[in-house]
Amino acid sequence: MVKPSSALDRVLVLEMVRVTEAAAIAASRLTGRGDEKAADAAAVEAMREAFNELEFDGTVVIGEGERDEAPMLFIGEKVGRGTGPRIDIALDPLEGTTITAKSGPNALAVLAIAEEGGLLNAPDVYMDKLAVGPGYAEDIVSLDRTPTENVTALAKAKGVRPDEIIVCVLDRPRHDRLIAELRGVGCGIALIPDGDVAGVIAVTDPDTTIDMYMGSGGAPEGVLAAAALTCVGGQFQGRLLFRNDDEKARARKWGVTDLDRIYRLKDLVKGDAIFAATGVTDGSLLAGVKRRAGGLMTTESVVMRASSGTVRWVKGEHRKGG
Ligand SMILES: O=P(O)(O)OC[C@H]1O[C@](O)(COP(=O)(O)O)[C@@H](O)[C@@H]1O
Numbered sequence: 001m002v003k004p005s006s007a008l009d010r011v012l013v014l015e016m017v018r019v020t021e022a023a024a025i026a027a028s029r030l031t032g033r034g035d036e037k038a039a040d041a042a043a044v045e046a047m048r049e050a051f052n053e054l055e056f057d058g059t060v061v062i063g064e065g066e067r068d069e070a071p072m073l074f075i076g077e078k079v080g081r082g083t084g085p086r087i088d089i090a091l092d093p094l095e096g097t098t099i100t101a102k103s104g105p106n107a108l109a110v111l112a113i114a115e116e117g118g119l120l121n122a123p124d125v126y127m128d129k130l131a132v133g134p135g136y137a138e139d140i141v142s143l144d145r146t147p148t149e150n151v152t153a154l155a156k157a158k159g160v161r162p163d164e165i166i167v168c169v170l171d172r173p174r175h176d177r178l179i180a181e182l183r184g185v186g187c188g189i190a191l192i193p194d195g196d197v198a199g200v201i202a203v204t205d206p207d208t209t210i211d212m213y214m215g216s217g218g219a220p221e222g223v224l225a226a227a228a229l230t231c232v233g234g235q236f237q238g239r240l241l242f243r244n245d246d247e248k249a250r251a252r253k254w255g256v257t258d259l260d261r262i263y264r265l266k267d268l269v270k271g272d273a274i275f276a277a278t279g280v281t282d283g284s285l286l287a288g289v290k291r292r293a294g295g296l297m298t299t300e301s302v303v304m305r306a307s308s309g310t311v312r313w314v315k316g317e318h319r320k321g322g
């Protein structure tokens with residue numbers, strides 16, 4: 001029996017990989033060149049071009065910024081051919097601009113799509129994030145508890161000592177207190193220079209040995225990581241952080257009424273969703289773009305779908321162009 005296809009037709013699953021591949025390949029030409037802006041611009045342009053080949057009626061809900069600050073893939077921009085299903089898109093054509101410029105680990109081209117209205121229109125502010133992998137009781141950890149309480153609860157559930165827990169944290173001065181508290185507990189801290197989309201997703205992969213993600217990063221990146229966890233399992237909590245009234249006004253403009261709210265996965269991503277990412281540089285999730293002899297280029301991508309929980313790892317060999 002043929003199942004009725006949802007707005008996110010199966011075809012779109014693999015098409016999304018082409019889109020992230022295009023962005024990753026374009027950005028990779030600028031890897032290690034010390035020019036963050038050029039790397040980002042290359043990814044943005046390639047992603048936009050790839051989207052515009054597709055038979056769908058897409059709207060960017062999380063993108064490169066507001067219309068007046070971003071020339072392309074701004075919030076509200078329509079992409080695709082304008083026919084077919086209406087899809088909302090969250091994207092970060094180059095997640096890890098500094099990483100790419102320095103040729104560090106974990107830069108990704110990343111996007112998530114959902115049926116219209118399915119993604120939180122997160123303002124471009126910081127978000128306090130907390131994530132753990134699958135298999136734990138709901139709310140085993142909470143943004144309303146201290147880091148020490150969360151580590152202790154997680155350790156008990158995992159059947160290890162608190163000092164055996166490994167927490168991933170962005171290496172930022174604003175996290176000094178968090179890091180000091182975790183050091184007090186004796187945890188292992190995986191400090192990352194950038195790239196918390198990969199950092200959050202790392203909790204879902206036992207091979208990374210990372211048990212928990214803590215600390216603040218971009219709210220848009222929070223929604224992207226949440227889309228991945230919606231597909232593969234795990235828990236995520238996020239609370240928007242505002243540094244000034246302007247940021248609060250920005251959030252209200254995007255429909256956020258309760259500024260202190262804790263968002264869980266189902267609040268960030270509703271209904272069916274697809275998450276896709278291609279590695280730009282090597283990282284915990286994916287290998288980066290590699291240029292090999294004879295014009296061959298290889299890419300590694302992952303694409304996941306929430307409704308089926310299917311995860312596909314896609315190795316690409318690109319022989320012409322790029
Ligand atoms: O660098 P800040 O201001 O601490 O922001 C953290 C955010 O920046 C990143 O490290 C990289 O973001 P870019 O994609 O803009 O380079 C994100 O992963 C993270 O959410």
Ligand SMILES: [Mn+2]
Nearest residue numbers: 092094095096
């Ligand atoms: Mn980013």
